[in-house]
Amino acid sequence: MSNNNNYISKQKFMEELYRYKKGSVTRRHFMNVTGLGAASAVMGAAMPGLLPRPAFAAGDIGDRVILATWPNYHDPANFDAFSEATGARVQVNVFGSNEEMLAKLQAGGSGWDVYVPTNYTITTYVDLDLIEPLDTSRLPNYNAPSYDPRYAEAGSVGGKLYAVPKNWGSTGFVVNTKHTDGGQPLTTWKEFWDITMNQFSGRTTVHDYQLTTIGNALKYFGYSFNSIDEKELADAEQLLLDVKPHLFAISSDIQPSMRSGDSWLAMAWSGDGKQLNTDMPEIAYVLGAEGGELWSDYYAIPKGAPHMDAAYALINFMLDPAVNTKEVLAHGYPTADATTTAMLPVALQNDPILYPAQDLLDALEFGAAATLTDPNRAELMARFKSA
Numbered sequence: 001m002s003n004n005n006n007y008i009s010k011q012k013f014m015e016e017l018y019r020y021k022k023g024s025v026t027r028r029h030f031m032n033v034t035g036l037g038a039a040s041a042v043m044g045a046a047m048p049g050l051l052p053r054p055a056f057a058a059g060d061i062g063d064r065v066i067l068a069t070w071p072n073y074h075d076p077a078n079f080d081a082f083s084e085a086t087g088a089r090v091q092v093n094v095f096g097s098n099e100e101m102l103a104k105l106q107a108g109g110s111g112w113d114v115y116v117p118t119n120y121t122i123t124t125y126v127d128l129d130l131i132e133p134l135d136t137s138r139l140p141n142y143n144a145p146s147y148d149p150r151y152a153e154a155g156s157v158g159g160k161l162y163a164v165p166k167n168w169g170s171t172g173f174v175v176n177t178k179h180t181d182g183g184q185p186l187t188t189w190k191e192f193w194d195i196t197m198n199q200f201s202g203r204t205t206v207h208d209y210q211l212t213t214i215g216n217a218l219k220y221f222g223y224s225f226n227s228i229d230e231k232e233l234a235d236a237e238q239l240l241l242d243v244k245p246h247l248f249a250i251s252s253d254i255q256p257s258m259r260s261g262d263s264w265l266a267m268a269w270s271g272d273g274k275q276l277n278t279d280m281p282e283i284a285y286v287l288g289a290e291g292g293e294l295w296s297d298y299y300a301i302p303k304g305a306p307h308m309d310a311a312y313a314l315i316n317f318m319l320d321p322a323v324n325t326k327e328v329l330a331h332g333y334p335t336a337d338a339t340t341t342a343m344l345p346v347a348l349q350n351d352p353i354l355y356p357a358q359d360l361l362d363a364l365e366f367g368a369a370a371t372l373t374d375p376n377r378a379e380l381m382a383r384f385k386s387a
Contacts, residue, residue, distance in 0.1 A: 060086065060087070060309070061086055061087075061088050061307070061309040061310040061313050062088055062307045062309065062310050063087060063088055063089060064088055064089045064090075064091055064307060064310065065088050065089075065090055065091070065113045065114065065307050065310035065311060065313070065314045066091045066093065066111050066112050066113045066114070066306075066307070067090055067091065067092050067093065067112070067113065067114045067115070067116075067314065068093045068094075068095060068101060068104075068110070068112045068114070068115040068116065069092060069093070069094060069095075069115070069116045070094065070095065070096075070116060070252075070269075070297070071094050071096070071252060071253040071255070071272075072253070072255055072271065072272060072275060072331060073116070073167075073271065073331055073333070074092070074327060074330070074331065075326050075327050075329070075330035075331070077326065077330075078317075078318065078323050078326055078327060079092070081323075082313075082314060082317050085317075086310075086313055086317075088307075088310045088313065088314075090314065093112065094253070096207070096208045096209055096251070096252030096253065097207070097208060097209035097210065097211070097252065098117060098118050098120075098121045098209070098211065098372060099209070099210060099372065099378070101115060101117065101121075102121065102124065102125075102130075102372065105125075105130045105302055105303075106128070106130070110302065111306060112302050112305065113301065113302075113305040113306060113307045113308070113310055113311040113314070114299055114300070114301060114305070114311045114314055114315060115299075115300055115301075115302055116166055116297050116298065116299060116300070117131075117163065117297070117298055117300055118295050118296070118297050118298075118367060119151075119154035119295060119296045119297070119298070119366060119367065120154070120295075120366060120367035120368055120369050120371070120372065121367075121369070121372050122154055122155060122157060122162055122163055122298065122300070123157055123369050124369060124372050124373060125162070125300070126157045126158070126162060129303060130302060130303050131162050131163070131300055131301070131302060131303060132162070132300075132301040132302065132303055132305065133160045133161065133162055134161045134162060134163070134164065134300075134301065135312075136161060138312040138316070139164065139312065139315060139316045139319065140316065141316050141317075141319040141320045141321075142164050142316070142319050143337075143339065146337050146338050146339045147165050147336045147337055147338070148168075148336045148338070150168075150296075150336075151165050151168040151296035151336035152164075152165045152296075152336055154296065154298070155298050155300075162300060163298030163299060163300035164298060164299050164300075164315065164319065165296060165297075165298055165299075165335070165336040165337065166296075166297045166298055166299050166318075166335075167271070167296070167297055167327075167328070167331075167333035167334060167335055167336070168294070168295060168296040168297070168333070168334055168335075168336055169269055169270035169271055169294075169295060169333045169334065169354075170269070170270045170287055170292065170293065170294055170295070170356060170361075170364055171212050171215075171216070171267065171268070171269055171270070171292050171293035171295065172267075172268060172270065172273065172285055172286050172287040172288060172292055173186075173189075173192055173216075173265065173266060173267050173268055173285075173286050173288070174254070174258060174265070174266050174268040174272065174273050174276055174277075174283050174284065174285050174286070175264065175265050175283070175284055175286060176258065176261070176264040176265070176280075176282055176283050177282050177283070177284055178282050179199075179200070179203075179264045183282075185284035185286050186265075186286055187286065187288070187289055188288050188289045188290055189216055189219040189220050189288035189290050189292070190220055190290070192204075192216070192265065192288065193217070193220050193239060193243060195265065196243055196246050196247070196265065197242065197243060197246050200246075200264055200265050201246040202246060202247075202248055203248050203262075203263055203264040203265060204243075204246065204247055204248055204263065204264070204265040204266065205247065205248050205249045205250070205251055205254050205257055205258075205263045205265070205266035205267065206243075206247060206249075206250055206266070206267050207250070207251070207252045207254075207267045208250050208251050208252045208385075209252050210371075210377050210378065210380070210381035211293070211367055211371055211372075211377075212267055212293060213240070213250075213267065213381065213384070214233070214236055214240070214377055214380060214381060215292070215293060215367075215371075216267060216288070216292060217236040217237075217239050217240050218232060218233075218235075218236045219288060219290045219291055219292060220236075220239055220290075221235050221236070221239075222290060223235070223236070224365065225291060225292060225293055225365045225367075226365060226367060226368035226370070226371050228370055228371065228374045228376060228377060230376060233376055233377065233380055236380070237380050237383065237384065240380075240384045241383075241384065241387055244384065244387050248262060248263045249263065250385060254266040254267065254268055254272060255272055255275065255276060258276055258280075258283060259276070259279070259280065268285065269333075270285065270332070270333060270353055270354065271331045271332040271333035272332075273285025273332075273353050274331075274332025274333075274351070274353045274354060275331065275332050277353060278332070285353045287356055287360045287363075287364070289360075289363070290363070291363035291364055291365060292363070292364055292365070293364060293365060293366075293367060294361065294364035294365065294366055295366065295367060296336065296366075299315045299318065299319075301315075319337075321337065321339045321340045321343055322343070324337060324340040325340050325343045325344060328340065328344060328348070329344070329348070332353065332354065333354070334354045334355060
């Protein structure tokens, strides 16, 4: 019997298929990892939209646009529609933290045309001259008065617009209640960390992202999510080192392991919580009562983007309320755009995962710019990951 080194298990195939369908990986990655490159014609017939479309309008904006974004954060059908309309294929690069994004842009040569930074990072990008100011005349779908200022104001620095709102949300955790006492969800970050070291040992995933992983460890002690106090960070580090042997994984793409049942508990952004809860109602999304993170993400163009016309075209396309509505329906993150929100089903407008109760929302903190470049937090995360 021959030994096939390219074998991929059914479970791994389905995980990669799910990641592709949610916009977490590119078509090329999916085809290469699953070994389906040689079967492209067959797959193209079975899965319309899997293969790149021809560049019908390549003379206008080029034949590609490269987007750096977060896991499970788009409806791939919208990218296909953009390609159909413009001839420019959307290549998706997925990252797991704002630190990773910053490091790649500082290193140069990322090749990105559009990226999706979080609110607290934009001033740093401006200070480092890594972001282009936006020309709103090239974004006719951007209607500034339609956006909630809480989730839009971070895009402007020094009176210039550098980024336009994509979505906002919260950072909490998901728990498979089939494995909790009485099938009840947990309610606090203290419970999250304590159960990880006991009944859920080997079943918990935390983000590969210092802001949320350190921030939510700080909440165990009642400290600020954004603390850079050395004594408070030392407490958080000891907790993380105690927890490390009990973790299933350190990854910002938490959905595959939660869906397979390998992980029962994971830090999660609210859209991950909504997607998982919709498909598997036994998985609950929880905002720890002690607080946590409230955030907003933006579309921006990095300095010297290689396909500038395509970058503007993609951002403008994604800001179309009809397109944005499809995005929200796919990923479960609320939008700052009132026009889009009004187009959503009433049930979604009233969904407690997207729109938490006010007391839970009030306990959340926006990320602080100092946390992005604080050396103590960066070194703490490095020590935690290498322990």
